[in-house]
Amino acid sequence: MRIEGATALVTGANRGLGKAFVEELLARGAAKVYATARDVSTVTDPRVTPLALDITDPESVAAAARAAADVDLLINNAGIATGASVLGDEEGLRREMETNFFGPVRVTRLFAPVLAANGGGAVVNMLSVLSWLALPTTGGYSAAKSAAWAATNAQRMSLAEQGTTVTAVHVGYLDTEMAAHVDGPKVAPDKLAAQVLDAVEAGEPEVLGDDRSRMVKAALSGDLRDLYGSLG
Numbered sequence: 471m472r473i474e475g476a477t478a479l480v481t482g483a484n485r486g487l488g489k490a491f492v493e494e495l496l497a498r499g500a501a502k503v504y505a506t507a508r509d510v511s512t513v514t515d516p517r518v519t520p521l522a523l524d525i526t527d528p529e530s531v532a533a534a535a536r537a538a539a540d541v542d543l544l545i546n547n548a549g550i551a552t553g554a555s556v557l558g559d560e561e562g563l564r565r566e567m568e569t570n571f572f573g574p575v576r577v578t579r580l581f582a583p584v585l586a587a588n589g590g591g592a593v594v595n596m597l598s599v600l601s602w603l604a605l606p607t608t609g610g611y612s613a614a615k616s617a618a619w620a621a622t623n624a625q626r627m628s629l630a631e632q633g634t635t636v637t638a639v640h641v642g643y644l645d646t647e648m649a650a651h652v653d654g655p656k657v658a659p660d661k662l663a664a665q666v667l668d669a670v671e672a673g674e675p676e677v678l679g680d681d682r683s684r685m686v687k688a689a690l691s692g693d694l695r696d697l698y699g700s701l702g
């Protein structure tokens with residue numbers, strides 16, 4: 471699909487990668503951008519249409535789908551990384567699943583008829599290299615992103631019937647608040663946003679945003695000890 475003239479909705483658009491998606495959509499001539507946030511007062515850009523949306527709240531998602539009935543590009547960007555361990559308390563794991571799995575799945579389910587009514591359009595799901603790799607400190611996040619990856623693949627097949635493309639995005643670290651504690655190479659959010667929108671325009675099913683995601687995806691076909699051993 472073409473971004474120029476599109477009507478896009480971005481979740482978690484008030485900061486980080488979501489804000490970079492908004493900038494790139496506007497730069498490419500999107501006709502309208504719903505910049506959604508839990509606290510809508512944090513969206514101050516006069517070029518966008520602010521909309522309240524908490525992806526963990528079914529009522530909030532239903533209200534957004536009613537209010538933004540002209541959307542033809544849905545960007546499921548919002549996410550959290552709590553550090554919850556799979557050996558830790560269940561509450562942390564549930565928080566990860568609510569935001570990183572049930573949230574985006576719910577948003578896509580409620581926006582699917584909107585996309586169909588507007589000609590098909592496209593969905594982008596922000597996943598992670600951690601959909602394919604789990605570390606002690608990312609057990610909950612990895613499990614949720616892995617589940618979201620599976621859901622993304624199922625959505626792609628189901629939504630093809632209504633002409634909606636679905637693009638999965640995997641990347642290592644991004645230079646945002648979520649990875650502020652991390653040293654080492656990070657991808658600039660504006661670079662990834664541009665790469666993702668190129669992929670949407672080309673109808674690509676998957677974006678690998680950095681060397682780390684390319685390396686881990688390739689390593690999955692090898693001996694698991696090589697992949698986890700290489701991590702030190």
Ligand SMILES: NC(=O)c1ccc[n+]([C@@H]2O[C@H](COP(=O)([O-])OP(=O)(O)OC[C@H]3O[C@@H](n4cnc5c(N)ncnc54)[C@H](OP(=O)(O)O)[C@@H]3O)[C@@H](O)[C@H]2O)c1
Nearest residue numbers: 482486487508524525547548549598643644646647648649
């Ligand atoms: N940063 C990385 O290294 C990295 C790497 C791979 C993938 N990702 C993924 O990329 C996406 C964007 O991450 P980021 O780096 O931009 O993170 P970020 O800077 O922490 O921003 C997260 C965004 O998600 C929003 N959000 C959290 N829970 C929400 C909810 N229940 N409903 C609506 N919005 C909610 C936040 O809103 P508030 O301002 O209200 O908190 C914020 O706008 C996420 O899906 C993340 O998992 C990030």
